[in-house]
Structures are given as C-alpha cells and as structure tokens.
Amino acid sequence: MNSISSNMNIMIKASEKASKILIRDFGEVEKLQVSKKGPIDFVTNADIKAEKIIIEELEKARPSYSIISEENGIKKNKDEDNTWIIDPIDGTVNFLHGIPHFAISIGLRSENEIISGLIFDPIKDELFYAEKNNGAFFNNQRIRVSKKNNIEECLFVTGGKIKKELSIPYRKSGCAALDMAYVSAGRYDGYFQNDLNIWDIAAGIVLIKEAGGIINNIDLFSNKNIQVIASSPTINTKLLEKLNNF
Numbered sequence: 001m002n003s004i005s006s007n008m009n010i011m012i013k014a015s016e017k018a019s020k021i022l023i024r025d026f027g028e029v030e031k032l033q034v035s036k037k038g039p040i041d042f043v044t045n046a047d048i049k050a051e052k053i054i055i056e057e058l059e060k061a062r063p064s065y066s067i068i069s070e071e072n073g074i075k076k077n078k079d080e081d082n083t084w085i086i087d088p089i090d091g092t093v094n095f096l097h098g099i100p101h102f103a104i105s106i107g108l109r110s111e112n113e114i115i116s117g118l119i120f121d122p123i124k125d126e127l128f129y130a131e132k133n134n135g136a137f138f139n140n141q142r143i144r145v146s147k148k149n150n151i152e153e154c155l156f157v158t159g160g161k162i163k164k165e166l167s168i169p170y171r172k173s174g175c176a177a178l179d180m181a182y183v184s185a186g187r188y189d190g191y192f193q194n195d196l197n198i199w200d201i202a203a204g205i206v207l208i209k210e211a212g213g214i215i216n217n218i219d220l221f222s223n224k225n226i227q228v229i230a231s232s233p234t235i236n237t238k239l240l241e242k243l244n245n246f
Contacts, residue, residue, distance in 0.1 A: 014057035019122035050088035085202035091175030107202025117203030128181035130210035145232035154189035180204025184211035190231030
C-alpha cells in the first residue's frame with residue numbers, strides 16, 4: 001500500500017461505509033425494475049442516505065472543513081479554505097435502471113486547487129484515488145494515462161449533448177466520475193463534456209493530473225456549467241482539433 005494522507009484515509013473510510021448502503025439498495029433497484037411503481041423515489045432516497053453517511057464521517061474527522069454536495073448544496077464551516085466536494089452517486093440514471101456503472105466521488109479543495117480525489121465504484125469494487133504530488137492509484141496500483149498517439153486507435157468518452165457528430169471513436173457511459181477515472185487509468189484516451197457540476201468532476205481533476213494527463217483550466221469556484229476536456233498529453237492537440245466547439 002502506498003502511503004496516503006490522513007485525509008485520504010478518511011475519504012476511503014467514508015466511501016466504503018456509504019457503499020454498503022448503495023450495494024444493498026442497488027440490489028433492490030434491480031428487483032424494482034420489473035414493477036410498475038418504478039424506482040425513482042427509491043433512488044433519490046439512496047442518494048440522500050449515502051450523502052448523509054459520507055458527510056457524517058467526514059465531519060466527525062474534520063469538523064471545521066466546509067462542504068459542497070449535490071443534495072445539500074454549500075455548507076460553510078469555520079475552515080472555508082478546505083472544502084469537501086461530494087457526489088454520493090454519480091451516474092444516478094444508470095443506478096435507476098439497474099445498470100452497474102456509477103460511483104461515489106469525493107474531492108478535497110484546498111484554497112484554489114483540488115489536492116485529493118477519490119472515485120469508488122462499489123459494484124465492481126474499483127477504487128481510484130490521487131493526491132497532489134503523490135501519484136494516481138487504482139486499487140493500490142500506480143496508474144498512468146494512455147500513450148497512444150494515433151487518434152483512430154483511441155477511444156474517447158463523453159456525456160450530455162453534443163452539438164455535432166464527431167469523427168472520433170467515442171462512448172457515452174453515463175457517469176462523469178468514472179469517465180475521468182478511466183482516462184486516468186488509460187482505459188479511455190480522453191474525456192470531454194459540457195454543462196458539468198463541480199461535484200461530478202472534482203475528484204477526477206486531481207486523478208487526471210496525477211496520472212500525467214492534461215485537463216483544461218477549470219474555475220473551481222464555479223459550481224455549474226463547467227466544460228471539461230481531459231486526455232493524455234500525446235493525443236491532446238489532435239483531440240482539441242477534432243472537438244472544435246463540440
């Protein structure tokens with residue numbers, strides 16, 4: 001196990017605790033799929049429960065840190081320089097349909113940068129995490145972005161709306177956090193999306209950077225309507241040319 005900070009330790013514990021609820025509730029959702037009632041309220045509830053557990057765990061350990069979370073919004077505490085940024089279920093639509101592709105995402109913003117990030121996929125038991133100047137890891141193995149430089153051999157990922165059809169191979173997975181985690185691990189070669197919220201991407205920012213990737217400049221104090229373009233350095237220029245105002 002590489003050495004991790006006490007903050008990262010706290011983040012991992014909080015995500016593991018919340019994941020137990022999500023795994024159980026996801027099992028229920030799969031059953032609800034066949035009923036008429038549908039699982040929407042149930043999933044909203046799962047989201048709120050998971051967020052509550054994460055916040056409780058983080059506050060117990062760091063009572064003064066501020067918090068930005070999807071369900072609760074902004075909570076300013078004594079320490080506004082350190083802010084947890086939380087998405088309890090990124091990929092709720094997948095969760096809702098019984099598709100096992102969603103994640104817990106927790107980032108720590110310190111002053112004006114994200115210094116720690118964790119993305120945990122509870123169903124596949126895959127944990128991606130990174131800390132500033134300490135590298136990016138997947139289940140304790142060091143990860144790096146891909147090295148491909150022929151764009152035709154690459155695979156990119158996106159979400160949301162695209163203005164025009166693009167001439168590059170890409171997927172839509174429905175989970176921004178995992179998209180960024182997968183780029184940091186070299187599974188995807190790049191990721192691009194418009195209209196994101198800060199909690200979708202906070203953890204992914206530090207993961208991409210620490211895995212040696214390139215990401216556009218992001219205003220970490222603007223919580224909505226964020227555009228992200230991230231990839232390996234080898235393919236970045238070619239990707240930007242292809243994306244031209246996507």
